[in-house]
Amino acid sequence: xxxxxxxxxxxxxxxxxxxxxxxxxxxxxxxxxxxxxxxxxxxxxxxxxxxxxxxxxxxxxxxxxxxxxxxxxxxxxxxxxxxxxxxxxxxxxxxxxxxxxxxxxxxxxxxxxxxxxxxxxxxxxxxxxxxxxxxxxxxxxxxxxxxxxxxxxxxxxxxxxxxxxxxxxxxxxxxxxxxxxxxxxxxxxxxxxxxxxxxxx
Amino acid sequence: xxxxxxxxxxxxxxxxxxxxxxxxxxxxxxxxxxxxxxxxxxxxxxxxxxxxxxxxxxxxxxxxxxxxxxxxxxxxxxxxxxxxxxxxxxxxxxxxxxxxxxxxxxxxxxxxxxxxxxxxxxxxxxxxxxxxxxxxxxxxxxxxxxxxxxxxxxxxxxxxxxxxxxxxxxxxxxxxxxxxxxxxxxxxxxxxxxxxxxxxx
DNA sequence: CCTACCGATCGGTAGG
DNA sequence: CCTACCGATCGGTAGG
Numbered sequence: 001x002x003x004x005x006x007x008x009x010x011x012x013x014x015x016x017x018x019x020x021x022x023x024x025x026x027x028x029x030x031x032x033x034x035x036x037x038x039x040x041x042x043x044x045x046x047x048x049x050x051x052x053x054x055x056x057x058x059x060x061x062x063x064x065x066x067x068x069x070x071x072x073x074x075x076x077x078x079x080x081x082x083x084x085x086x087x088x089x090x091x092x093x094x095x096x097x098x099x100x101x102x103x104x105x106x107x108x109x110x111x112x113x114x115x116x117x118x119x120x121x122x123x124x125x126x127x128x129x130x131x132x133x134x135x136x137x138x139x140x141x142x143x144x145x146x147x148x149x150x151x152x153x154x155x156x157x158x159x160x161x162x163x164x165x166x167x168x169x170x171x172x173x174x175x176x177x178x179x180x181x182x183x184x185x186x187x188x189x190x191x192x193x194x195x196x197x198x199x200x201x
Numbered sequence: 202x203x204x205x206x207x208x209x210x211x212x213x214x215x216x217x218x219x220x221x222x223x224x225x226x227x228x229x230x231x232x233x234x235x236x237x238x239x240x241x242x243x244x245x246x247x248x249x250x251x252x253x254x255x256x257x258x259x260x261x262x263x264x265x266x267x268x269x270x271x272x273x274x275x276x277x278x279x280x281x282x283x284x285x286x287x288x289x290x291x292x293x294x295x296x297x298x299x300x301x302x303x304x305x306x307x308x309x310x311x312x313x314x315x316x317x318x319x320x321x322x323x324x325x326x327x328x329x330x331x332x333x334x335x336x337x338x339x340x341x342x343x344x345x346x347x348x349x350x351x352x353x354x355x356x357x358x359x360x361x362x363x364x365x366x367x368x369x370x371x372x373x374x375x376x377x378x379x380x381x382x383x384x385x386x387x388x389x390x391x392x393x394x395x396x397x398x399x400x401x402x
Numbered sequence: 403c404c405t406a407c408c409g410a411t412c413g414g415t416a417g418g
Numbered sequence: 419c420c421t422a423c424c425g426a427t428c429g430g431t432a433g434g
Contacts, residue, residue, distance in 0.1 A: 024318040029229065031428065044431080045403045053429060104318035113314030116376035117225040117305035127377050161370060161386045168373075169366035175317035176328050185362045196397060232412065245415080246419045254413060 011049060014039060015063035018056065022064075023104030026114045027057045027122060054121060061125050064107040071096040073136065081143040083150065083194065089140055090163055090190050094183050097171040105175045108133075109168055134160055150197045159197055166190055212250060215240060216264035219257065223265075224305030227315045228258045228323060255322060262326050265308040272297040274337065282344040284351065284395065290341055291364055291391050295384050298372040306376045309334075310369055335361050351398045360398055367391055 017038060022030045032053060036046040050056040076089045097106050104110050108129060115123040138160040145154045170186035173179055218240060223231045233254060237247040251257040277290045298307050305311050309330060316324040339361040346355045371387035374380055 042404055110314055112377055113311055116373055130377055162390050165366040165370035172317055176313055176331055189363050243420055
């Protein structure tokens with residue numbers, strides 16, 4: 001099912017716009033007609049790329065995952081494993097949210113809140129992405145622990161939960177109140193929490 | 202503009218159902234026709250109660266605020282000011298989320314993520330409720346500080362930000378992954394964070 | 403990839 | 419508070 005290069009480029013343009021819209025108005029607020037008009041395509045032409053609204057939603061999630069990996073995950077892998085990589089992951093995330101890579105803030109925050117109470121393939125795809133991300137953060141934390149940079153008894157899953165909580169709280173607070181201070185709040189919280197984790201509970 | 206008692210009772214029933222729907226499908230997913238069918242009313246009859254969809258959305262937010270105050274805020278006021286009240290507020294919140302007082306988890310989490318990137322009166326009402334809540338938590342924290350139960354230099358707004366981050370992370374994690382452990386994660390995080398705040402940074 | 407169309411549903415209104 | 423209706427928009431399809 002791989003199209004010609006030209007089709008793939010078109011798909012990428014479509015899906016990047018779709019992710020922008022969904023970050024603001026949700027994956028249900030993303031309508032095929034509106035997306036087609038935005039891009040200067042016919043509705044049925046755009047529809048033909050995906051075959052159903054659900055497939056468009058799933059493809060949009062995959063495209064947003066690509067952006068997320070490029071913005072948050074990959075640049076952290078240039079830092080060697082350890083506490084530095086954990087800090088870099090958090091900073092990359094805050095920067096990705098603050099720079100409004102997606103105009104509605106973190107794409108995954110928006111669509112998670114939208115689908116967390118609606119069963120289906122879209123929710124399942126969002127949940128899988130969330131588990132992957134939490135496991136990746138926990139792995140980076142556990143690497144730091146094994147390297148002796150965090151206390152031996154550090155619970156990586158617990159610490160990942162707390163750091164991710166700070167990141168998401170900064171995202172939603174800055175969006176809702178146009179308050180960039182929320183990012184400094186999160187940075188302060190993360191710094192202090194990692195300091196505590198260095199010496200143990 | 203106060204209706205007869207009978208009208209007020211009907212309004213309460215309508216708005217409680219509206220809040221349930223919105224917690225799962227959002228305030229845009231809440232359609233007048235669906236709400237009317239659910240309640241056995243005609244669409245135009247229900248429409249007449251509110252006059253516009255936006256007014257229905259605003260009334261639904263006010264109704265959800267009443268539930269929230271009853272479930273989370275009021276029972277914490279039976280505890281004297283201090284650290285005990287702060288802990289009680291957090292526990293009330295986790296219980297309110299975990300018991301699914303609204304079937305889609307915390308009503309305000311759902312609608313905040315939905316409207317945080319859309320200007321308008323609905324967003325403004327949600328933002329005002331969020332500020333009130335954060336200020337209330339910060340006030341409870343500062344009471345505890347003034348009573349000597351938290352370190353003198355405790356930053357109440359910062360600590361409120363962190364505690365609320367844990368609460369909301371538990372809500373969304375439990376919903377997305379059907380994982381009740383998230384509430385224990387939040388309880389652990391809150392307990393440790395308050396312990397740290399007792400002795401100072 | 404387009405035009406033209408389908409039935410369903412949306413918010414909202416007329417008229418009683 | 420109801421029935422009946424309005425134009426707009428939804429996801430999706432027919433036909434080319």
